[in-house]
Amino acid sequence: MANNILTAAKKAKNDEFYTQYSDIQKEIQAYVDYKPDAFKGKTVLLPCDDPEWSNFTKFFAQNFERYGLKKLISTSYASESKNYKDGYQVTLFEQNAEQFEHDKTKIKGKIFTLTRDVSGDGKIDIEDLEWNYLEGDGDFRSEEVKKLRDEADIIITNPPFSLFREFISWIFEVEKQCLVIGNINAIKYSEVFPFIRDKKLWLGATNFNKGMYFYVPADFKYSSTYKFEREKDGKKINRVPGVCWFGNLDHGKRHSPLSLMTEDEVIKFVSKKPFRKYDNFDAIEVPLVKLIPNDYGGIMGVPITFLDKYSPEQFEIVGLSMRDGFGLESHKKYDNYKEIRQDGTYTGSSGKKTNGNPMLKGKPEKGNYYIDKDGNCAYSLYDRLFIIHKSN
Secondary structure, three states: OHHHHHHHHHHOOOOOOEEOHHHHHHHHHHHHHHOOOOOOOOEEEEOOOOOOOOHHHHHHHHOHHHHOOOEEEEEEOOHHHHOOOOOOOOOHHHHOOOOOOHHHHHHOOEEEEEOOOOOOOOOOOHHHOEEEEOOOOOOOOOHHHHHHHHHOOEEEEOOOHHHHHHHHHHHHOOOOEEEEEEEHHHHHOOOOHHHHHOOOOEEOOOOOOOOEEEEOOOOOOOOOOOOOEEEEOOEEEEEEOOEEEEEOOOOHHHHOOOOOOOHHHHHHHHHOOOOOEOOOOOOEEOOOHHHOOOOOOOOEEEEHHHHHHOOOOOEEEEEEOOOOOOOOOOOOOOOOOEEEOOOOOEEEEEHHHHOOOOEEEOOOOOOOEEEOOOOOEEEEOOOEEEEEEOOO
16 A cells, blocks of 8 residues: 555655654654763755645754754755646745845755854744755756765755655765665665665664655545544644654664563463474574564574564564575575465466565465475465574
């Protein structure tokens, strides 16, 4: 469902959603609770931000002194680069500024900075934001925005979902601290997973696997069947499922180990049967995070939702299914298998399409399976992370 919604949004060029102030506040507070000086003396860059609508600039500007920031930089895209359906409505802060030029506003991005008390009221806050036009349209891949990236200590934003892969790669070109919003399936991206495996990137403190409500234009629609929308403060907001925070700022939740049962206890009290080994990976299948045995010495395959509970002091991530070369490789191919429906009819597909998926021997209780000429059967599971206890 989440993938379908995001795909539809991308096709309609509606893949930009504006984050609620309360969601930003809740997430950032987790880092400050864990490390009170997490932002002290830091330059924070908020690219792709559009401060006239986005809450990221508003939040950090209002908390500039509280967090002890050194500098706040925010950049926005030019209005023409954003494919507005009904044209661009000039904001009051632009019209009232000496540097405002209507033609420039359409083709040039903007840069907003906050470093000092401009208003003279004795404090540094949103009233002291200074802005000007960029040379280009504000694309984060431009050389001028790259220079801002290089200057920053921490990069925080909600990038367009369609550019998430490229945006993460852009950040790690210079290995900056970051906090960005993306779809949970980004865990499996080839541009993202290696950073997760190598403990350079992890999930944020809030909103995992629950979705988030984002501000959207009044005429915004995913589809006629999608009903998760409401109004807040006179603005329309839509729930986008499967969205979470990614970053490398530390928080306390990340260091809270799971309380787990032994393998015997799991079998006795929950599963009533032994763990099964995959047909194509040297690991056992653990279908639920709560069933991870605390005394198993080998590699275990767990749902990707495990990452929300992952403590690097407790577990090591060693691989990802469907990604040969990411730590644990499949030792079996299914090219000579055929895909069969539950009623025994042939779908017309070979087992080649399931290569790399975690596979179990036998037939499933429901869903399609694969069979070879000798009658050997196997069926495919959802993607799995492969983990091992840190002590082993």
